[in-house]
Amino acid sequence: MNVTDVEPATSAESLRSDLVNELREQGSLRTDRVAEAFLTVPRHLFLPDVPLARAYANDSVVTKRNEHGVSISSVSQPGVVAMMLEQAEVEPGHRVLEVGSGGYNAALLTELVGPTGEVTSIDIDADVIERAHAGLAASGYTNVNAFCADGEFGAKDDAPFDRIIVTVGAWDIPPAWVEQLAEGGRIVVPVRLRGLTRSVVFEREGDQLVSRSVEVCGFVAMQGAGEHDERLVLLRGKEVGLRFDDEPPHDVELLNGVLASPRTEVWSGVTVGNTEPFDTLQVWLATTMPGYCWLAVDPELDTGIVKPANRMACPAVVDGATLAYLTTRKAPSEPGTSVYEFGVHGHGPEADKVAARFNGQVQVWDHSHRGGKGPRITATPVGAADEPQPGGSVIRKKHVSLTVSWT
Helix, strand or coil: CCCCCCCCCCCHHHHHHHHHHHHHHHCCCCCHHHHHHHHHCCHHHHCCCCCHHHHCCCCCEEEEECCCCCEEEEECCHHHHHHHHHHHCCCCCCEEEEECCCCHHHHHHHHHHCCCCEEEEEECCHHHHHHHHHHHHHHCCCCCEEEECCHHHCCHHHCCEEEEEECCEECCCCHHHHHCEEEEEEEEEEEEECCEEEEEEEEEECCEEEEEEEEECCCCECCHHHCCCCEEEEECCCCEEEEECCCCCCCHHHHCCHHHCCEEEEEEEEEEECCCCCHHHHHHHHCCCCCEEEEEECCCCCCCCCCCCCCCCEEEEEECCEEEEEEEEEECCCCCCCEEEEEEEEECCCHHHHHHHHHHHHHHHHHHHCCCCCEEEEEEECCCCCCCCCECCEEECCCEEEEEEEC
């Protein structure tokens, strides 16, 4: 599609080319078809109040916040958009449903499905749909069927879909998405796994959905019928927070004063460079450690009583009156490099035992899963004859049980 008549004299085309080169270098863009779509679609027209250079930066742009200042709508980071489009493997002639709108991704999908395909884009927020309509009209993509609807229920009137791409963080996989998927179709969805978000490609195998790839991503949370709030437990006033993506333990009051108890330290011997990814460690811990949660420290109240690996979001576990969390310390390294060793800090009556168990799982990951293909995720409908029992590597949602396995 020719968009030269709607873009400013300063070269948006050149900025798109620079962005494509950057996305190719980082590996999120792999195929020429997706790259051509990025070269064609004028992203700045979907961000009319954003400076041109910012519109083509590889970064997300928040477009709406709630009354608490939390982002509830954004135009996603181009690198994540490209990654998910590559995961989806959209072909000419496909019918595609996008859950979570904004317009830009729908325009990219329109380029990929071509004149014989169809794109439906839905969002629960009327303001978002209005913005999507404006951007699509300004850029000439007038054949996208974009309308306001709760994504939990899909778009039955336009089904079946060869591809369903979800661009909001989903705690669950509702039946409508599976029912509206064509035979041989794919669902690409940012699934929450005990507080982690991973972009998962699912294909149907009988009554189950089985993953084909799992990638790191981040999205604003789903609203409407599919909304799911984390549970927060505060320690030492509000200094330390524990976030549970599922129900917290029933006896969380046992943690009162836990951080005042002596600290246990164990060290794993497992090291990581300061730029080396270890996202599979997080998934491994989340799906093998009972009582898994995320520890965060309020920077304005921080007294240094805890020393987590990440003060904003650190893997932690609760076992009765005991808390343990991941930590790091500087390890010997070559000049000009930084290497850190993983360890575990524990507080409470069973600190030695819980910290040792936690530390052991870090070592298992290092020996058996580090650098591997990552997890395989299977979604089984709740109530199905072959539904696995929840616990450990099985995470039960409202509609599906997710089984996380490793090869």
